[in-house]
Amino acid sequence: MSMTQTSTLDRTGTPLVELRNISIAFGGVKAVDHVTIDLFPGEVVGLLGHNGAGKSTLIKCLSGAYQMDSGEIFINGEKAEIRNPRDARDCNIETIYQTLALADNLDAASNLFLGREITGPGGFVDDDRMEAETRKIMGRLNPNFRKFKDPVKALSGGQRQSVAIARAVYFNARILIMDEPTAALGPHETQMVAELIEELKAQGLGIFLIEHDIHNVMRLCDRASVMKNGQLVGTVNVDEVTDEDILGMIILGKKPEA
């Protein structure tokens, strides 16, 4: 599998993830309407669209936060039943939510291991080992991180983001869902996240990236899938289109002429 850059990506094999004909409605409103997208190993697929276009809803069906009304999910070509976040985890899917789903009153280590605590003899949580592991992985992802003893509410947006990303990386995710990972970050921290995405890509992870910033999409993604009013407008190879093409898809809901 060659994974140098963008379009040289091998998409002939089995996709890592296939979402087929996903639909979900809330009180008669079709939030997601028969959407089909896929994701290959080592690929970053951007999901774009206006607020309320259905990107986050679609992705929450994959992460187990919502249950789709109809449609099928295939992981590595096998049909997967994802009913809740635990099922998603069992498929090695990790999600970094826009709202940074962290428990503010707990420290970095407790958040990183939340739901998967390391336990020692007698089944007691081993805080020291978790802190040591956290120090190790944070040393790799964000060497400036120091606040291991503080509750995460004392952290900056970037620090919180690095905790959320560390959580995904530590547990060897194969499929990563990132919901606007750079929305709350400064330029330096955005750069840090971008480098991290490149690194994860090189390791063969597949990443769904929900993103509003076209420049980030052009820079980070291999393909972009655009949604409008719950429907898929189309999926394009990022290096075959321009910023304007993608903007047109988002605003007008039309695929550019090939």
Add this chain to the structure above:
Amino acid sequence: MTQTNSAPRQDGASPRPGVFGRFLRATEIDTRLLGMIGALALIWIGFHLYGALFKGFGAFLTPRNLWNLSVQTASIGIMATGMVLVIITRHIDLSVGSILGVCAVVMGVVQVHVLPGLIGFGSPLIWIIAAIIGMATGALIGAFHGAIIAFGKVPAFIVTLGGLLVWRGAAYLITRGETISPLDETFKLLGGGPYGAIGEMGSWIVGILFCIGIVWLLWQGRQRRRSYEFPLRPLWAEGVLGMIGCGVVIGAVLVVNAYPWPKGIVRQYAKANNLEIPDGGLFISHGFAIPVLILVGVGIAMTILLNRTRFGRYVLAIGGNPDAAELAGINTKMMTVKIFALMGFLTGLSAVVASARLGSATNSLGTLDELYVIAAAVIGGTSLAGGVGTIYGAILGAFVMQSLQTGMVLIGFDSAVQQIVVGSVLVLAVFIDTIYRRNIK
């Protein structure tokens, strides 16, 4: 410790490097804890001095009063430890007083009307079977409440407000308003009293075991920190912590051992055991009361549960961010059921202590307890916004509440004034805590 419900520790430079500040930082003592102990000391000394100055006798800081205070705190204290978990997860339980009443009358009926016919009057098994049934009753009621809250999506406030009325009524129906007595003799020991205490020797053994435990914990913690190359406390700080801990334990042993049995009980005991009472009278120490030991045991168990188990970590996570907890794969609904079941179980245990102390079971037992339990938890620093709370805080809070009550009785305030003071202190305590939290950030 990963739990961060205390003041966040500064990793960087301290803002005020005074001697006291350095001491606190080195020992890593929670300043909140210090504040509560200070408040408690103020109440104790205040009541004692008031008595000494205006009544001619300071009755508060006497072994007798402190011993009674510890026994009176046990029932509320046991429930307060459970209430901490309930409030941390952003719920409330208004029904504990009524559940206590139901558990007490169920145990009363079981040991007075049911078991003697089945296994014989005075059977040594009666107390334990009755206690288990009482605690199971509490746990079942709690689980039932929890299930309605979690799966029926009815707010805990409403479910337990309903429970407050329902279970008080149920307690009345079970007894038809009659007092059930006398309770089993062994059962009554669980409520304290001269025979329900472990005596001088027993207290020393317990005290020494605790001191060994404290030293072992400090040493163990140091070893672990070293093995992960985390920053260590200076050795002198460890020593100070050990000395304070052991000092408190030994002080408590001395106090409870300084409270002798009343003369009447001594005479009765001497007669039963064919003892000669010497001229100066026979000094038999109470030692730690059994309900106090139960409270201490519950406190330790609940602290371990909250700080060192996954269950406790999930409780804190749900309190901090319920959505994050759910997304992290925690079954928050089952957690709610378990937390309320645990609250009910502890209420059943409190019912054991309360009815044993009274020597009988009545349907009004535990009336208004829910308010004292919630107040104890909140005074102890449990935040109603969720996510924050400690077990030791709740137990100290229960001591503060009981100290106020006892102190005002001792100096002869009438009950109307007592209510006004207790209510005001509750609000004041939370107000001070709010300011403290704001300034610590």
